Structures are given as C-alpha cells and as structure tokens.
Amino acid sequence: MVMGLRRPSAPPREPLPGADPAETVAGDTRIGSWALALWVLLLTAAVVLLDVFTGTELPLIPLMVVLPALASVFCTVRQTTGVAVWVTLVVVGSRIALTGAFWDVAFLIGFTALASGLGVVACAARIRHANEVARLRSAAVALQRQILRPLPVVTRQVCAHGLYEPIEEDRFVGGDIYEVVQSPHGTRVIIGDVQGKGLPAIGVGFAALGAFREAAVREPDLTAVADAVEDAVVRHNGFSAETGETERFVTALLLGFDDGDRVQVVNCGHLPPRLLHGGTASAVALDRTSVPLGMAALGGEARTAERVGFPPGADLMVFTDGVTEARDADGAFYPFDERVGRWVGQEPDDLLDALRADLETFTGGVRRDDVAVLVLSRPPAGEKAAGSPGDAGTQQTQGPAT
Structure with missing residues (x-):
C-alpha cells in the first residue's frame, strides 16, 4: 500500500544506449x-x-x-x-x-x-x-490509493503522523490498513493487518475500512464500531467462500480519543501500543484482548473496551508486526522497544525517519512484510481541525508525508 507514504519514489532509470524502450519491462x-x-x-x-x-x-x-x-x-x-x-x-x-x-x-x-x-x-x-x-x-497500487489516505491527518483531538513501507516483490502487496476519523463522539483510529497478501487481502482491507469509516461516525460506543467491522469482514469472507477464495481475518487495534487524558481501546488480537512519555517508551498493558476481526464466532465473548492513560505531551505509537518481526541477516528479530526508546522526545516526523532508516540498516534492505506505524499526539490548539464538535468526518490533512 503506497498512499500517504514517507518514502520518496525512486527516479526512473534511463535506458542504456541501444536498448529497445518498447521491450523494456516495467522500467527495468x-x-x-x-x-x-x-x-x-x-x-x-x-x-x-x-x-x-x-x-x-x-x-x-x-x-x-x-x-x-x-x-x-x-x-x-x-x-x-x-x-x-x-x-x-x-x-x-x-x-x-x-x-x-x-x-x-x-x-x-x-x-x-x-x-x-x-x-x-x-x-x-x-x-x-x-x-x-x-x-x-x-x-493493486491503484486500488490501495483509494483505500488509505495521505498522512499526517489532524482532527480536533489527534494529530496522526505515519510511516508505511510496502514490500516490493512479485508477491504483490500486503494487507496493512489504517484510518483516522473525526466523529461526533471524538476521534476514532484503526490500525490493522489483514491475513495474507495480494488482491484478496486488499479486498478484505477495503471492506474493513469502509465499515469502520461509517460506524466510527454512527456508533457512540467503540465496541459497536468493532462489531460493525467484524460483521463486514464476516460478510466479505462469505462472498469469498462462494468464489473459492480463502477466508481471512484482520488483527486490529481500535482507539477512541476525546478531550480527556485517557484513550479508549478495543484490541482485536493486535499488538499493544507504545506510550512515549517522560523519555521512555513503554508497552501499554491491555487486559481485554479479543480475537481478530472475522473470528468473533470462535471467541465466545463479546468485545469490551478499556481506557488507558494518555497524559499531556505524550505520544501513542501503534504499529503492525512488520516492525517487530523484521529480521537481520542472522535471523534475529528487530529490538523494537530498545530502539524506539532512543528517539522518545523527538518530533513524530523525526522519530519515524529514524525508525525507517534503522529498520533499513538492520534488515539490510530485505523485508518480509509491510511496515505500518502511526504516531498519535495531541495537536496544538492552533492546528486542530476546523469545525464544530458535531461535524462528522471533519478532517484536515497537512499533505502527504515525504
């Protein structure tokens, strides 16, 4: 997925003397x-x-x-x-x-x-x-440009900066998703990872994001938003089963922000966020983790929300497993918490630049999965999105990240 990326596109290579441009494959x-x-x-x-x-x-x-x-x-x-x-x-x-x-x-x-x-x-x-x-x-890239919006996104409660690095292989694209929605109930955020890759994963991601965008504005409870996305994934899996496609699930983290110092979280089998505050990066303890979206029938329990601290001046980092499961040449996992702790206190853009460069160095440029990271912070009063608190879907983009 390549929209709202912080990665500049590589300039096209010039043909060698005597090469036939009509037979040059995909710019190679x-x-x-x-x-x-x-x-x-x-x-x-x-x-x-x-x-x-x-x-x-x-x-x-x-x-x-x-x-x-x-x-x-x-x-x-x-x-x-x-x-x-x-x-x-x-x-x-x-x-x-x-x-x-x-x-x-x-x-x-x-x-x-x-x-x-x-x-x-x-x-x-x-x-x-x-x-x-x-x-x-x-x-696939064109479809993804219709799914994800450019970053950063500024709402009344949150300023969301992001990093998305897709793998560029013939296996096509992965299924990481994110969205930030301003609603009458505050700002709702989702980050998720669709099982599998390719166009089928994009289809599931589109279904999940479409349901989230609608439910985030309509539903007053964050758990109801999660249930709406669950229903959308289940329906999509039903259509996929009829055509012989593999059914897929989505690990996701849903967050609800208001003007207070706490954040509402519904964890659907996803990695817990990291709180960047006071010079340290710490994992947010979540006690109510439910099954991934699309698998509620196997869970047996209704999803519940919990509130976690989000003090003034803090940043909340959410991400997919493309970061934590990145490996070096020897097969060792990327020491995510240790490295992020070095950059606490930096501006979100600088932190994301440092993370991207460090990942590239650690993996030697060889990645096995997409990398998606959002850094969520309280926007300064002068940068809050315009509109009344009841304006549904009001968002202000600062332009695509570079």
Missing part, C-alpha cells in the same frame, strides 16, 4: 544493443580461435547454441532474435565450410535452428510474464 532497462553486439563478437572470436586450436576432433563452435538461451534471460526479444540469427549463421557457415556427411550437417543445422528458436520463445514468455506482473502490481 535491459542491456544495450551495442554492448550486447560487442560481447557476442568477442565470444564468437574466442570460440572460433579455440575451435581452430583443438582441431576437428573436438569441434567447439556448435556449443554457441547456448548463447540465445543466455540472451533470453537478460535481453529483449529483438536482441535475442539477433543473437539467435548470428549464432545460426556462424554455426551453419562453419560446418558447411568443412567436408562432412550430409546428414551430420543437416542435423546440426536443424538443432541450431531449434535451440535458437526456443531461446526467442523463452525470452518472449519471460517479458510477457513480467509485464503481466507489473500491470497487476499497478492495479
């Missing part, structure tokens, strides 16, 4: 044609010289049939076709120049043409698959 520049021609000529010269030195008892030129297969991995279809034609001409020309049995020459010509053709076909299949993956990823 292929090897330049002139560089490819130079390498092919050098390899041909080396093989021909070795063939001359080894004599007719050990012909090496027919081994050049592997070049189209290698080119199919790195080159465009046009480049692979050029390599295939060149190899066919060299191998056939070298064999015709020698005296030999007709069927030996005919077999070599047929084998060379077949191997070269398979290389071109393999290259076309690779590029077609890569384009399909890129189109599907783009569609």
